[in-house]
Amino acid sequence: MSDPRVIFVNRVYWPSPAATAQLLTDLAEALAARGWDVQVIAGGTGPDRHNGVSIHRTGGDDQHDGLLAQARNYGQFLHRARRHLARLVQPGDLVVVMTDPPMLGAAVTRIATERGAGVIHWIQDIYPEIVTAHAGAIAGLPLRPLRWLRNASWHAARRCVVLGEDMARFVGEHGVPADKLALAPNWAPRELDAPAPAAAIAARLAAWGLADKFIVAYSGNLGRVHEFAAVLAAAGELQAKADIVILFIGRGPRFDEVRAAAQARGLANVRFQPPESRENLAAALAAPDAHLVTLKPAFARLVYPSKLAGVLAAGRPVLFVGPPEGEIARLLARAQCGAAFAPADGAGLASTIRQWQADPSRRVLLGRAARSTYEEHFTFGSALAHWEEILRRATTP
Numbered sequence: 001m002s003d004p005r006v007i008f009v010n011r012v013y014w015p016s017p018a019a020t021a022q023l024l025t026d027l028a029e030a031l032a033a034r035g036w037d038v039q040v041i042a043g044g045t046g047p048d049r050h051n052g053v054s055i056h057r058t059g060g061d062d063q064h065d066g067l068l069a070q071a072r073n074y075g076q077f078l079h080r081a082r083r084h085l086a087r088l089v090q091p092g093d094l095v096v097v098m099t100d101p102p103m104l105g106a107a108v109t110r111i112a113t114e115r116g117a118g119v120i121h122w123i124q125d126i127y128p129e130i131v132t133a134h135a136g137a138i139a140g141l142p143l144r145p146l147r148w149l150r151n152a153s154w155h156a157a158r159r160c161v162v163l164g165e166d167m168a169r170f171v172g173e174h175g176v177p178a179d180k181l182a183l184a185p186n187w188a189p190r191e192l193d194a195p196a197p198a199a200a201i202a203a204r205l206a207a208w209g210l211a212d213k214f215i216v217a218y219s220g221n222l223g224r225v226h227e228f229a230a231v232l233a234a235a236g237e238l239q240a241k242a243d244i245v246i247l248f249i250g251r252g253p254r255f256d257e258v259r260a261a262a263q264a265r266g267l268a269n270v271r272f273q274p275p276e277s278r279e280n281l282a283a284a285l286a287a288p289d290a291h292l293v294t295l296k297p298a299f300a301r302l303v304y305p306s307k308l309a310g311v312l313a314a315g316r317p318v319l320f321v322g323p324p325e326g327e328i329a330r331l332l333a334r335a336q337c338g339a340a341f342a343p344a345d346g347a348g349l350a351s352t353i354r355q356w357q358a359d360p361s362r363r364v365l366l367g368r369a370a371r372s373t374y375e376e377h378f379t380f381g382s383a384l385a386h387w388e389e390i391l392r393r394a395t396t397p
Contacts (some may be wrong), residue, residue, distance in 0.1 A: 004395050005037040007089060007117075009108055010098040013042035014050055017239035019221070019306065020100050020124055021188055022278070028053045030384050036391075043077050052283075056084050059156030059271055064326075074101035075140050082108055094158075094394055102127035103146060109153040110283020116130035118394050119157040124186075126170060126302040136223065153177060158394040160380045163304035166327045170301040182390050186306040187383040189376060192313035195368045200283035207274060208287070213245045214357045216319065219276070220307040227294040230321045232258070234353065235267045236379035238354040242269075244357060249273045249284060289363060295322035297343065310376035312337065317356065317366035319349060335367035 004289050006097045008028055012021035022154045024040070032052030041056045049056050058074055058080035069369040072266050078101060085108050089095060095112040097105045097119060105121045106223060127150065128143040154160050154176050161182045168183050205211040218231065235246045246269060249260065255272075276284040285291070291311040295303070300323045311318055318338030320328050329340035341349045 003036050004118075005039065005090070005093045006096060006391060007032065007039045007085070007093055008098070009081055009085065009104060010039045010064075011043045011081075011100045013040050013044070013055065015046065017046065017275075018100075020098055021283070023190065024098065024305075026187070026190065026380060027384070027387060028343055030380070031391075034384075034388070039088065041079075041081050041088070043073075054221075056088060057083060061351070066163040066357060068344075077101060078104065078107045079305060080231045082111055086111050089115045090261045090366065092395075093117040094120060094391060096120045096122055096391075098122045099124045099127065099156040100131070103150065104151040105157075105237050106146070108196065109156050113156055116396070120159045120161060120390065121154060121157045122161045123164065123167065123171065124303075126167065130225070130302050131298065132300060133154040133296075133360070138357045142170075158397060159390055161390060163306070164327050166301040167304060182201070182386075184383060184386050184390065185378055186304070186309060187380040188254055188309035188313035188378050189278055189281055190380045192279050192285065192374075193379065194282075195315065196282035196286040200280075201287045204280065204283040204287045208247070210245055210247070210271070214243055214245070214353075215245050215248045215288040216290050216292060216353055217249055217285075218294070219249040219288075219310070221250055222248065222250075222257060222258055224253050225254075225296055225299040225303050226254065226305075226341045227321050228254065228258050228261075229350050230293060230341055230343050230346040231294065232261055232267065232270070234350040235262070236265060237269050237347060237350035238353065239269055241354070244353065246270045247273065250275045271387070277384070285310055285316065288316060290317045290353070291321045291350070293318055293322075293328060295320075295324040296327065297326070298396060300326040309353075309374065309378040311371045312378055315367040315371035315374075317363055317370060319343075319352065321349065330371070334367055335373040337366050337373055354386065 001296055010020055012018040014025040027049040028038045028040055043058050045057050053370045058304050060076055062154050082261050089112050095117050099284045109119050127226055151174050153181040158182055159170050159182050160176050161184050162171055163185055238244050292307050293308050295305050318332055320340040324342050332338040332340055339352050
C-alpha cells in the first residue's frame with residue numbers, strides 16, 4: 001500500500017521567517033524528499049512548487065499591524081483555506097492542520113472528513129484558552145462555543161499531535177483518548193545539527209561589540225506569553241557587574257514594552273539586537289554563555305517554548321523563568337542542564353548568573369548536558385522518523 005497524499009494547512013509557509021512556517025517547510029520538504037506527495041495550503045503569493053512541495057496560495061500576507069488588521073487577515077485566510085481545501089482534498093488524503101490562525105482546525109476538519117480524508121491536528125498553541133489567559137478585559141468573551149467547536153474537531157481527528165507532556169494532559173482532559181494522542185516536540189533548526197565554528201562565534205561577538213562580556217541571552221520572539229519581570233529585575237541586581245550583559249535578540253509584540261522598561265530603569269547592561277537569519281543562527285546561539293527561556297504560568301499547558309530546542313542544540317545552559325512545577329523546569333532538573341526560577345525570583349536568577357560566570361567548569365558540564373538532551377529528544381532526524389510513523393498510523397481510522 002502506497003503512502004497517502006498529505007495536505008498541510010497553515011497560514012504561513014516558505015519563504016516566511018515565522019516559526020511555524022520554518023517548521024512546516026522543514027517537515028514538508030523532507031517528506032517530499034522521501035517520496036511523499038506533499039501539498040501545502042498557505043497564505044501569501046509566490047511559486048506554486050518548491051523543493052518537491054506543491055503550494056496552494058490563498059493570497060494576502062503574514063504582516064499585520066494591530067489587532068483589527070490581524071483579525072481581518074485571519075478571517076480571510078480561514079475563508080480562503082476552506083475553499084482551497086474543498087477543491088483539493090480527495091478520499092484517502094491526510095490533512096494536517098496547524099494552529100495558525102487560531103481555530104483553523106475547527107474551520108477545516110469537517111470539510112476534510114466529509115470528503116473521506118483523515119485529519120491530524122498539529123497543535124502548536126491551544127485556543128481559545130490562550131485568549132482567556134490573556135488580559136482580564138477580554139476574558140469575558142463568549143468562548144464556550146469556540147471551545148466546543150475546537151473539541152469537536154479534535155474528537156473527529158485521527159490523531160492530535162502535541163509538543164509536550166503538559167499539553168498532552170490538557171488535550172486528554174478534553175476528551176481525546178490516549179490512542180489518538182501523539183507527542184512530537186518541535187525540533188531545533190537543522191542548521192544547529194553541527195556546532196558553530198569558533199571563528200563564526202568570534203565574529204558574532206565582535207559584531208555585537210560584546211567580545212569581553214559574559215552574555216545571558218534571550219533569543220527569539222518577545223511574545224505575549226513570555227515572562228520578563230524577573231529578567232529585568234535580575235538585570236537591576238547585576239548593574240554593578242559591568243562585565244555581565246543581558247542581551248535580547250529578536251522582535252515581537254512585547255519588544256517595545258521590554259525595551260522601554262529597561263530604559264526607564266536605566267539598565268545599561270541590557271542590550272538589544274535584531275533577529276538573526278537561519279544562516280547565522282548557530283553562531284548567534286553559541287556566542288552567549290547562557291540562555292533565557294521564559295513563560296508566563298497561565299500559559300504553561302497551552303504553549304511550549306520551542307526556542308528551548310535551539311538553546312539545547314547550541315550546548316548552552318538554560319535559565320528558565322516560569323512555573324517551577326511545569327514541564328520545562330522538570331526537563332532541566334532531569335537533564336541537569338539548567339535552572340528554573342519563579343516569575344518573581346529576579347534575585348535568584350541574578351545569583352545563579354553570578355555563580356555561573358564565576359564557575360566556567362560548571363557551565364561546560366551544563367552545556368554538555370544540554371547538547372546531549374538535544375541529541376536525545378530534539379533533532380530533526382528523530383522528528384522526521386516520528387512524523388512518518390504518525391502519518392502511516394493515521395492512514396486508517
